[in-house]
Amino acid sequence: MSERVMDTMNQSAQDIARVGENAGKAPSIIVDALTKRFGGQVAVDRLSFTVPAGQIVGFLGPNGAGKSTTLKMLTGMLQPNGGSAKVCGYDLLSDTIEVKRHIGFVPESGAVFESLTGLEYLEMVAALYGIPSAAARERIQQFIVFFDLSFQTLTDKLLGAYSKGMRRKVVITSALLHNPPVVFFDEPLDGLDANAAVGFKALIQTLAREGKTIIYSSHILDVVERVCDRVIIIDKGRLLLDGAPEALVAEHNSGTLEHLFTQLTGGAELERRAADFAKTFRS
Amino acid sequence: MSVQSTSVVVPDGRGRSFGGETDSTRVLRRLFLTLFLRGRSSRGLNRKWAPKSISSRLGWSLIFYGVFGLTALTFLRGSVFVLSAFLHAMTFFFVGVFVASSAGEVLFNQLENDILLHRPVTARALLWTKITVLIQVSLWLAGAFNLTGLIVGASMERGSLWYPVGHVISTVMEAMFCTGSVVLLYQLCLRWFGRERLDGLMTTVQVGATVGFILMAQILPRVMPYISDLDGADTGRAVWFLPPAWFAGFDAAISGQGGWDAWGLAGLAIAATGAVLWAAFGRLAGDYNEGLQRLSETSLARPASGKSGRRWSDRLASLFPLSWWLRDPVERASFTLSFAYLLRDRDVKLRLYPAIAPVLIMPVLAVFGFSRGGPGAAMSAMVYTAFGGVFLGQASMTGLTILQFSQQWQASDLFRLAPVAGPVQFCNGARKAIQVFMMIPLVLIVGLMIARNNGEPAQILLLLPGLMTLPVFSWIPCIKGRAVPLSRPAEDARSARRGLGIVFALLLSMVLSWTSTIAFQRGWFIGFLAVELVIVGILYALVRRAANRAVWPSIE
Numbered sequence: 018m019s020e021r022v023m024d025t026m027n028q029s030a031q032d033i034a035r036v037g038e039n040a041g042k043a044p045s046i047i048v049d050a051l052t053k054r055f056g057g058q059v060a061v062d063r064l065s066f067t068v069p070a071g072q073i074v075g076f077l078g079p080n081g082a083g084k085s086t087t088l089k090m091l092t093g094m095l096q097p098n099g100g101s102a103k104v105c106g107y108d109l110l111s112d113t114i115e116v117k118r119h120i121g122f123v124p125e126s127g128a129v130f131e132s133l134t135g136l137e138y139l140e141m142v143a144a145l146y147g148i149p150s151a152a153a154r155e156r157i158q159q160f161i162v163f164f165d166l167s168f169q170t171l172t173d174k175l176l177g178a179y180s181k182g183m184r185r186k187v188v189i190t191s192a193l194l195h196n197p198p199v200v201f202f203d204e205p206l207d208g209l210d211a212n213a214a215v216g217f218k219a220l221i222q223t224l225a226r227e228g229k230t231i232i233y234s235s236h237i238l239d240v241v242e243r244v245c246d247r248v249i250i251i252d253k254g255r256l257l258l259d260g261a262p263e264a265l266v267a268e269h270n271s272g273t274l275e276h277l278f279t280q281l282t283g284g285a286e287l288e289r290r291a292a293d294f295a296k297t298f299r300s
Numbered sequence: 301m302s303v304q305s306t307s308v309v310v311p312d313g314r315g316r317s318f319g320g321e322t323d324s325t326r327v328l329r330r331l332f333l334t335l336f337l338r339g340r341s342s343r344g345l346n347r348k349w350a351p352k353s354i355s356s357r358l359g360w361s362l363i364f365y366g367v368f369g370l371t372a373l374t375f376l377r378g379s380v381f382v383l384s385a386f387l388h389a390m391t392f393f394f395v396g397v398f399v400a401s402s403a404g405e406v407l408f409n410q411l412e413n414d415i416l417l418h419r420p421v422t423a424r425a426l427l428w429t430k431i432t433v434l435i436q437v438s439l440w441l442a443g444a445f446n447l448t449g450l451i452v453g454a455s456m457e458r459g460s461l462w463y464p465v466g467h468v469i470s471t472v473m474e475a476m477f478c479t480g481s482v483v484l485l486y487q488l489c490l491r492w493f494g495r496e497r498l499d500g501l502m503t504t505v506q507v508g509a510t511v512g513f514i515l516m517a518q519i520l521p522r523v524m525p526y527i528s529d530l531d532g533a534d535t536g537r538a539v540w541f542l543p544p545a546w547f548a549g550f551d552a553a554i555s556g557q558g559g560w561d562a563w564g565l566a567g568l569a570i571a572a573t574g575a576v577l578w579a580a581f582g583r584l585a586g587d588y589n590e591g592l593q594r595l596s597e598t599s600l601a602r603p604a605s606g607k608s609g610r611r612w613s614d615r616l617a618s619l620f621p622l623s624w625w626l627r628d629p630v631e632r633a634s635f636t637l638s639f640a641y642l643l644r645d646r647d648v649k650l651r652l653y654p655a656i657a658p659v660l661i662m663p664v665l666a667v668f669g670f671s672r673g674g675p676g677a678a679m680s681a682m683v684y685t686a687f688g689g690v691f692l693g694q695a696s697m698t699g700l701t702i703l704q705f706s707q708q709w710q711a712s713d714l715f716r717l718a719p720v721a722g723p724v725q726f727c728n729g730a731r732k733a734i735q736v737f738m739m740i741p742l743v744l745i746v747g748l749m750i751a752r753n754n755g756e757p758a759q760i761l762l763l764l765p766g767l768m769t770l771p772v773f774s775w776i777p778c779i780k781g782r783a784v785p786l787s788r789p790a791e792d793a794r795s796a797r798r799g800l801g802i803v804f805a806l807l808l809s810m811v812l813s814w815t816s817t818i819a820f821q822r823g824w825f826i827g828f829l830a831v832e833l834v835i836v837g838i839l840y841a842l843v844r845r846a847a848n849r850a851v852w853p854s855i856e
Contacts, residue, residue: 092418096593118420128414130331132338144327145419175338 045070045230052099060086062254073225075245076234079282083254092122121192125203131177146195160190181208199230242274328429365444372449380555384548387449392544395438396478396513403482423589438475466554470547473573480576510654634729638785642737651702686813689766696774699734706786723781730785765816775843781850
C-alpha cells in the first residue's frame with residue numbers, strides 16, 4: 018500500500034491549498050436555530066450554519082459540547098426540539114427518509130452487527146439503499162482494495178473478531194457505499210493505523226473535490242487543520258467560531274488551531290494543571 | 301485520489317445472505333433473523349465455528365419442546381376442547397414468556413441505532429420486520445410443542461380430521477396475539493407516560509406481561525375440572541376471560557364440537573387478535589420511532605445520590621452487618637457493581653424481573669388453591685407453598701446466572717487485569733448483591749403472602765425445605781467462575797442449555813415439594829428437615845470447594 022499512500026499524500030498536498038474554493042456554491046446543509054434539550058439541559062442551543070456543496074467542514078468542540086448530538090440530529094437519528102435543517106434540499110423533519118438516502122454517517126461508536134461477516138454486513142447495507150447486487154459487489158471490491166482489507170477475513174470472519182481498525186474500515190465503507198452527496202464523520206480515524214489514516218484523509222479530500230460535502234468531527238486538531246476548508250467550533254451547544262482555519266488562527270494570533278481551540282474552550286490552563294498533577298506521582 | 305476499480309472478485313459462495321435483496325423490508329427481516337439465530341456479538345469466532353450460536357441452541361429447544369409436547373398423548377380419551385385448552389395454555393406460556401423476554405432487546409437495542417437509524421428505513425418497517433422475526437421463531441417453538449397434539453386431535457376418539465387445520469390456524473393467531481399484546485403494551489406506555497420514563501416502563505411492561513402470560517397459562521388447566529368440555533353442558537365463566545381458552549374454542553368450533561360456546565370463543569379469538577394487531581402495528585406504530593430516538597439521546601440526568609455524594613447502595617454496604625459481610629475489598633467492589641446494575645441497568649432488569657416473576661406466582665396459586673375449597677384444596681395449597689419455597693431457593697441461582705450477561709460485557713476484562721488470583725471473589729460479591737437486592741425482599745413478600753392468606757399458619761413452615769437449598773443453589777453458578785458479573789454477551793442468555801437446566805431444577809422442585817408436603821401431613825416434618833440439612837450441608841461444602849478452585853474461563 019505504501020506507494021499508493023505516497024501518491025495519495027502528494028496529491029493531498031495540492032488539495033490542501035484549495036481553501037475557499039467552494040465559496041458561492043449552493044448550500045448542501047442549512048441549519049437554522051437547531052435546538053436539542055434533554056430534560057432541563059440544553060445540549061444544542063439555537064445552532065445555525067450553512068455548508069456549501071464540496072466543502073470539508075471540521076466540526077469541533079470539547080467533550081459534551083453537543084457535536085455528536087448535532088450530528089445525530091442532522092442524520093435523522095434524533096428529533097430536534099426546535100429550529101430546522103435542510104440537507105441536500107430535503108427538510109430534516111418532513112423528508113427524513115430522503116435526507117437519510119442522501120447522507121452517509123460514520124458514528125463515533127463504530128457499531129456493527131458483530132455476528133455478520135464483513136461482506137454480509139456491507140451487502141446488507143447496500144441492500145438497504147436499494148443498490149443492486151452486482152453494483153454493490155463492484156463498490157465493495159473498490160473499497161477492499163482501497164483499504165487493503167484482507168479478503169479472507171472479510172468473507173470468513175464475523176465482525177466481532179475484527180481488529181478495531183478493520184472494523185472502522187468496514188464502517189467507513191458502509192457509509193460511502195451508496196455514494197452519498199453528504200457524509201458525516203464522527204471521529205473517523207479512531208483505530209486506523211497511520212497508513213490507513215493518510216489514505217482516508219486523501220479520500221475525503223478527493224470526495225470533496227468531486228462535490229461531496231463532508232462534516233468532519235474530531236479531536237485530532239492538526240488533522241482537521243490540514244484537511245478541512247473550514248472549521249466550526251461549538252461549546253455548550255452554541256456556535257463559538259466559524260471560518261477557514263488559517264484565517265481564524267491568524268485573526269486570533271494563535272499560531273495553531275490547537276492553541277486557538279484551547280483558548281476558546283477554557284483549555285489554556287491545561288499544561289500547568291498537568292504539571293501539577295504529575296507532581297502527585299512523585300514518591 | 302479516487303477509489304479505484306480492481307480485478308478482485310467477490311466469490312459467490314459466501315456472504316450471500318443479503319446479496320440480491322433490494323426491498324428493505326426483506327433485507328431487514330433477513331438481518332434480524334440472522335442476528336437472532338447467531339446472536340448479536342461474538343468474540344473471535346470464525347464463521348465456520350458458528351454452531352456455538354443461538355441456532356444450534358434453538359435446535360435443542362425445539363427437540364425439548366417436541367418431547368414435552370408428547371404429554372398431549374394423555375388426552376387421547378378427552379374432548380377436543382380439553383386437549384386444545386392444554387395445548388394453548390402451554391403454548392401461551394412458552395410463546396408469551398419468550399416474546400416478553402425477547403421483545404425489549406429486539407425492539408429497543410441501543411447499539412443498533414448507530415447502525416440503522418441513519419439509514420433510509422422507516423420505523424414502521426423496522427418494527428414490522430422485528431415482530432415478524434419474533435412471530436416466526438415463536439411459531440417454531442409452538443410448532444415443535446404442538447406437533448404431537450395435532451396428531452392426537454385428529455386421531456382421538458372424539459377428534460376430527462379438521463382439527464389439525466383449525467389448530468394450526470389458532471396457534472398462528474395465538475403467536476400473533478401474544479406478540480401483538482407485548483408490542484401494544486410498550487406502545488401504550490410510551491404514549492401515556494412519555495419517552496422520558498421509557499427505561500423504567502420497559503421493565504415494568506415486560507414483568508407485567510410475563511406475569512400475565514404465566515398466570516393465564518397456569519390458571520386455565522386448573523379451572524378445567526370445573527368447566528365442561530363445551531359439549532353443551534355448563535360452561536364456566538372463567539373461560540371467557542382466559543385467552544388460551546378462546547383459541548381452544550376456535551379448535552373445537554372448526555372440529556365441529558362445542559356448539560355456540562365454541563363459536564363464541566372462536567369469534568373472541570379472531571376479534572382480539574385482529575384488534576391487538578391493528579392497534580399495535582397500525583394505530584400506534586408511529587410511537588415506536590419516538591421510542592427508538594429516546595434510546596439515542598444522551599441522558600444528562602444523574603442517578604440520585606445523598607448529600608455526601610454517595611449512592612444509597614454504597615451507604616448500605618458500609619452499614620453493619622453488611623460492612624462486615626463485605627470486608628473483602630474485591631467482593632465489596634463486585635457487590636457495588638452488581639447492585640448498581642441490578643438497580644439501574646435496563647438490560648439487566650429486563651432479564652431479571654421476568655425471570656423471578658414465577659416465584660411470586662406460586663403463592664398466588666397457593667392462595668387460589670385454598671380459596672377454591674373442596675377436598676384437595678388444602679393439599680394443593682400446601683404443595684404450592686412448598687413449591688414457592690423451592691422456587692425461592694433457586695431464585696438466587698437464576699438471578700446470579702442472569703447477572704453474568706450484559707451488553708457491556710467487554711468491560712469485564714478489567715477483572716482479569718486486576719491482580720486477583722481467580723474469579724471467586726467477583727462471583728461472591730455478585731452473589732451477595734443478589735441476596736441483599738433480591739432474596740431478602742422476595743422471601744419477605746412470599747412469606748407475607750402465604751402467612752396472610754392461607755388457612756393454617758403452620759403451613760408457612762413448608763417454605764423451609766426450599767429455602768434451605770438456597771446456599772447451595774446460590775453457589776452453583778460460581779463453580780467454574782462463570783458467575784462473574786456482566787462478563788458474558790447478552791445474547792448468550794438465550795440458551796437452550798439454560799432451559800434444560802431449568803427443567804432439571806423444576807423436576808427437583810417437584811420432588812422436594814411433594815416429599816416435604818407429605819412429610820408435613822404425616823408429622824415427619826422435623827425429621828425430614830434434619831435429613832435435608834445434612835444433605836444440603838454436604839452439597840454446600842462440595843460446591844464451595846469447587847467454586848474456590850475456579851480459574852478464569854478462557855476468552856473465546
